[in-house]
Amino acid sequence: MAAAPFMFFLLATVSVVAAIGMLVARSPVYSALWLVLNLFCVAGLYLTMNATFIGVIQILVYAGAIMVLFLFVIMLLNLDALPQLEEIDWGMVAGFVLGVVVLSQLLYVIASGFDLPMEAMGASAETGSAESLGIALYTRYALHVEVAAVLLLAATVGAVMLAQKRFE
Amino acid sequence: MDLSQAFSTMAADLPAIFSMSVVTVAGLVMILQESLSENDRPIPWIGVGALAVAVVWELVHLGDPAGTAFFESIRTGGFASYINLIVLGSGIVTIILSVPYLDHIKHAYGEVYAMIMFATVGMLMLGTANSLVSIFVGLETMSVCLYVLTGLIREDEGSVESALKYFLLGAFSTGFFLYGIALMYGATGTMYLPEMQGAVPEGSIMFWAGVALFLIGFLFKVSAAPFHMWTPDVYQGAPTPLTGYMSTASKAAAFASLILVLFYALPDERWSLVLSAVALVTMIIGNVLAVSQDNVKRMLAYSSIAHAGYVLVALAAGTTEAYAGAMFYLLIYAIMNLGAFGVMAMLEWDGKEGRVQSLDSLAGIGHEKPLLGVAMGVFMFSLTGFPPLGGFMGKYAVFAPAVDAGLTWLVLIGVLMSAISAYYYLRVVVVFWLADAEDTPEAQAASRSFVFAGIPVKATIALCAVALVVLGVYSGGLLEMTFGFFEEGMMAATP
Numbered sequence: 001m002a003a004a005p006f007m008f009f010l011l012a013t014v015s016v017v018a019a020i021g022m023l024v025a026r027s028p029v030y031s032a033l034w035l036v037l038n039l040f041c042v043a044g045l046y047l048t049m050n051a052t053f054i055g056v057i058q059i060l061v062y063a064g065a066i067m068v069l070f071l072f073v074i075m076l077l078n079l080d081a082l083p084q085l086e087e088i089d090w091g092m093v094a095g096f097v098l099g100v101v102v103l104s105q106l107l108y109v110i111a112s113g114f115d116l117p118m119e120a121m122g123a124s125a126e127t128g129s130a131e132s133l134g135i136a137l138y139t140r141y142a143l144h145v146e147v148a149a150v151l152l153l154a155a156t157v158g159a160v161m162l163a164q165k166r167f168e
Numbered sequence: 169m170d171l172s173q174a175f176s177t178m179a180a181d182l183p184a185i186f187s188m189s190v191v192t193v194a195g196l197v198m199i200l201q202e203s204l205s206e207n208d209r210p211i212p213w214i215g216v217g218a219l220a221v222a223v224v225w226e227l228v229h230l231g232d233p234a235g236t237a238f239f240e241s242i243r244t245g246g247f248a249s250y251i252n253l254i255v256l257g258s259g260i261v262t263i264i265l266s267v268p269y270l271d272h273i274k275h276a277y278g279e280v281y282a283m284i285m286f287a288t289v290g291m292l293m294l295g296t297a298n299s300l301v302s303i304f305v306g307l308e309t310m311s312v313c314l315y316v317l318t319g320l321i322r323e324d325e326g327s328v329e330s331a332l333k334y335f336l337l338g339a340f341s342t343g344f345f346l347y348g349i350a351l352m353y354g355a356t357g358t359m360y361l362p363e364m365q366g367a368v369p370e371g372s373i374m375f376w377a378g379v380a381l382f383l384i385g386f387l388f389k390v391s392a393a394p395f396h397m398w399t400p401d402v403y404q405g406a407p408t409p410l411t412g413y414m415s416t417a418s419k420a421a422a423f424a425s426l427i428l429v430l431f432y433a434l435p436d437e438r439w440s441l442v443l444s445a446v447a448l449v450t451m452i453i454g455n456v457l458a459v460s461q462d463n464v465k466r467m468l469a470y471s472s473i474a475h476a477g478y479v480l481v482a483l484a485a486g487t488t489e490a491y492a493g494a495m496f497y498l499l500i501y502a503i504m505n506l507g508a509f510g511v512m513a514m515l516e517w518d519g520k521e522g523r524v525q526s527l528d529s530l531a532g533i534g535h536e537k538p539l540l541g542v543a544m545g546v547f548m549f550s551l552t553g554f555p556p557l558g559g560f561m562g563k564y565a566v567f568a569p570a571v572d573a574g575l576t577w578l579v580l581i582g583v584l585m586s587a588i589s590a591y592y593y594l595r596v597v598v599v600f601w602l603a604d605a606e607d608t609p610e611a612q613a614a615s616r617s618f619v620f621a622g623i624p625v626k627a628t629i630a631l632c633a634v635a636l637v638v639l640g641v642y643s644g645g646l647l648e649m650t651f652g653f654f655e656e657g658m659m660a661a662t663p
Contacts, residue, residue, distance in 0.1 A: 139174035143185065143238040144305045147293050150192055151309040154286040157199060158316030161279045 006108055007048050013104035015041035028074045032067060039063040051128035177239075184237030184244045187222035187252055188292045191259075194218030195285035202278025211278040212263050215285055219260045226252045234653070240360055242296045243428070247653040250495065251295035251424040254502050258417035259288045264628045265409040265510045272619040273407070273519065275320055284413065287313035291421035299359045300349045303425050307345070307389065310421065311338050314414055318406040326523045330405025337388070337398045345385025351378025361432040379434060383442070386429075389422045392480060393450040396473045400457075403469035404523045408516060411465065412509030415472045416502040423479055423498055427491050430483060431654065443484035444578050450477030455585040458592050462526045464512050467592055468505070471551060474589060475501055481582055482566035485573035492651035493565035499646070500550075500562035500639060507632035508547040511540050514621045514629075517614055527596060529614040531603035537618075539626055541600050546633040548593040550640070553586050558636035561643045 015038050022034035039062045046055035126132055137145055182189075198211045226249040234245035242248070263281055270276040290309025297303040315338065319331025353359055355375035356367035368375050388395040403411045430439065454474025461467035479501075482494035515533060518525040534541025550559035563586065567579045605611040621629075639646070 135171070139171065139178075140239045141241070141301065142178060143241045143293075144301050147188075147289060147305050147309055150195075150286050150289050151305070151312055154283060154309065154313045154316070157279055158283055158313065161277060161283075162316060162319055162322060 004048060006104070008045065009104040009108040009111070010101065011041045011044045011048070013107060014100050015045070017100060029071065032070050032074060035070070036063050036067050039067070046128075049128070053128055053130040053133055055128075181237040184242065186225050187256060188289055190218050190222050190225075191256075191285050191288050191292065195282045195289070198278055198282040198285065202282070208276065208278050212267050212281045215263050215281045216260055218285070219256050219263070219288070223253060223256045223260070226256065230649075236298050240298050241302050242293060243298045244296070245653075246649070247424075247428075247495075248296040250650065250653065251420065251498075252292055254420045254499055255288060255291045255295060255417045258413060258420070258502050258506055259284060261506045261510070261628055261632070262409055262413040262417075264624050265412070265506075265513055266407075268619050268622055268625055269407065269409050269513045269516075273321065273521070275407070280317065280320060283313045283317055284410075287317070287413075288417070291417055295421040295424040297425050297428065298361055300352065300361070301359050303429070304346065304349060306425070307385075307422070308342065310418055311342070311389075314418060317410045318402060318414075320407050320410070321521055324405075324520055326405040326520060327407075328405075330402045333398055334402045341385050341388035341395070344381045344388075348378045348381030348383070348385060351375065352382060354378070361429060364433040365435065382429075386422060386426050387446060390419050390426070390476045390479075391473050392446050392476050393453040393473065396450065396453065396476075399473055400466050400469040403472070404463065404466045405521065407521050408465065408509055408513035411469075412506045412513070415468070415509070416505045419472070419476065420498040420502055423476075423483075423494065427483065427494060430486065431491060435486070437486075440484050440486055440573075440575075443480055443486075444575060447477050447480035447484050448578060448581060450474070450480060451582055451585045452477075455588045459588065461592065462528075463523065464527050464530075464596060465509075465522050467527075467596075468508055468512070471589065471593070472505065474585065475505075475551075477585075478563060478566055478582060481570050481575065481578055484578065485570040485575055487569050487573050488654040489651065490566070490569035490573060491654050492647065493569050495650040495653065496565045496643070496647050497562040500558040500636070503632050503635050503639075504547050504550050504559060507543060507629055507636075508551065510625070510629050510632070511544045511547065514540055514619050514625065517616050517618055525614065526610055527599050528603070528608050529610040531599050531608040531611040532601075532605040534601040537621075539630065540621070543629045543633040544600055545597050546636055548597050550636045552590045552593045556637075556640045558639035558643075561640050561647075565647060 018034045018038035018041060022031045022038060025031040025034055039058060043055045043058040043063070046052075046058060194214055194217070198214050201211050201214065202208060229244075230246055230249045230253070232245045232249065234243065234247060236242065237244050263284060266280070266284075267276070270280060287310050290306045290311075290313065292306075293302055294306030294310060297306055315331060315335045318334050319327055321327040349359075351374050352364070355369060355372045355378060356364050358364055358367050384395065388398075391399040403415060406414065451474055454470050454472075454477055458467050458470035458474065461470060479494050479497055482490040482497065512522060515530055515537070516522040516525065517529075534545075546557065550557040553559045553563040563582075567582060570579050570582075603611075
């Protein structure tokens with residue numbers, strides 16, 4: 001039973017650390033890799049809450065497609081800033097993992113000391129499935145989906161319009 | 169949820185999104201026309217036609233009782249029709265003014281008009297939102313289109329600067345906004361505004377932190393201080409008629425949405441002080457900084473900050489009369505500003521979307537172009553709040569309820585600031601009419617190759633000016649009508 005809250009603290013700590021790492025990293029490529037770690041942790045958080053579909057989509061779309069695009073852009077624009085390959089310092093990695101685990105344990109203890117609610121929302125396996133998500137999207141949120149489609153179309157058309165070469 | 173039943177419910181709700189659907193379909197048709205046909209001429213007029221149809225529809229439904237549609241996603245009835253009318257009307261005026269302007273600067277692409285239509289769709293959703301999801305989707309649809317429109321003149325560095333600034337800061341504020349929504353949802357377990365009020369746990373820090381972030385996002389969009397920094401640069405660098413659209417329709421929709429949030433979800437006294445402080449700072453910053461501006465577009469940008477402050481005075485008062493006054497003010501403000509930006513669009517000669525030319529370079533222009541000069545005079549006097557023009561009635565409508573609510577000190581500052589604003593508004597009138605072009609070196613140096621203002625443009629600008637005079641003399645049942653939106657029963661939480 002205690003595994004779920006602990007998983008939350010572990011993933012949350014790693015994602016916060018990764019977010020900070022993304023901000024302070026000197027090289028844009030390292031920043032992007034930190035962001036990948038952050039996105040994976042968030043996907044893990046979704047999984048612990050039984051939102052399996054969103055968790056998988058998070059990895060596929062964000063960590064997969066969008067991050068590849070980011071790296072593409074970085075490589076295209078910023079060749080000078082690419083980092084030199086270094087030997088991975090396994091001691092550092094081990095230290096990072098241990099530190100994060102201990103930190104999340106401490107946070108867990110502190111949080112229980114403050115009487116914060118530790119139970120996840122009562123989400124069963126069905127609520128996170130693609131089927132229930134689809135039903136909600138196309139009934140309760142149907143109008144929002146339609147307007148979001150307009151948003152995406154506008155963004156595409158706008159980007160193409162601004163990128164065109166017909167400006168003289 | 170039973171699917172077939174859900175679909176029949178939605179089919180029955182379709183009239184509620186009539187305007188949204190018409191505008192969307194027209195936008196799609198415009199894009200197809202642009203890409204498939206060589207003839208771009210009809211594109212803006214398709215848009216004007218569709219918007220006019222939607223205007224007629226909303227006018228017919230102005231007296232409807234309040235309700236919700238699409239599983240309580242959006243509100244229907246008088247309030248929704250009223251704000252939709254402001255947005256749709258601004259859209260029509262903007263498109264008519266843009267046609268000769270964009271021809272003149274050789275950026276008359278069909279997609280521009282389609283983007284205006286899509287932005288309108290977002291505003292229609294934002295102004296009638298009944299849940300936080302609707303607010304967010306509407307706001308983003310509107311914003312993305314506006315980012316693109318701001319950067320339209322890509323070869324001019326001022327336009328690119330303003331678009332990039334708007335985009336980056338806008339994305340940043342969206343982050344705040346979304347985080348706020350997440351916290352509010354986490355604390356209450358509901359996205360629907362009317363349910364939120366009852367669902368706030370006692371002493372929940374999470375909820376109030378969420379509301380604070382949420383308000384930051386909103387205050388950014390309505391350019392209230394201290395989140396106003398982007399406004400002057402963005403307004404100055406964007407194509408002028410589209411700046412008018414940005415400063416009127418998007419603000420009207422965002423304010424309407426904020427009023428819905430305050431009315432339903434946060435009818436709490438504690439917001440009064442926060443909003444009063446923001447209103448105070450906004451009015452002072454907007455008015456004081458506008459005084460020293462030499463460029464009319466930049467001056468109007470600061471003036472729009474100041475006017476956001478006046479509306480916030482009403483929101484700080486938080487009474488039914490104050491909300492009604494704010495809704496009335498939004499209409500007046502939309503007419504004044506669309507007109508003022510429209511005139512400036514027609515008086516542009518620098519080929520850099522008017523961000524370089526100074527006010528003095530337009531010395532004596534009133535004698536040369538009497539219609540634009542007179543109309544500008546009406547807009548400037550109205551923005552100052554001179555009786556008997558619409559601006560006076562609007563200011564009265566927001567300030568009087570604030571006095572009743574005990575915010576006399578705030579109203580005093582507001583009136584004082586309006587007095588300061590007389591200086592920079594009337595300076596425009598003085599330069600337009602009383603200054604002599606022969607005596608002004610800057611006017612001599614100006615090339616003065618203006619946009620050719622045809623009949624539709626002149627008619628539109630004249631109509632705005634006449635509407636201000638009429639609304640000032642006889643605001644008729646409008647104020648009573650806006651008041652009616654907020655009465656018990658009309659705004660029933662759930663149908």
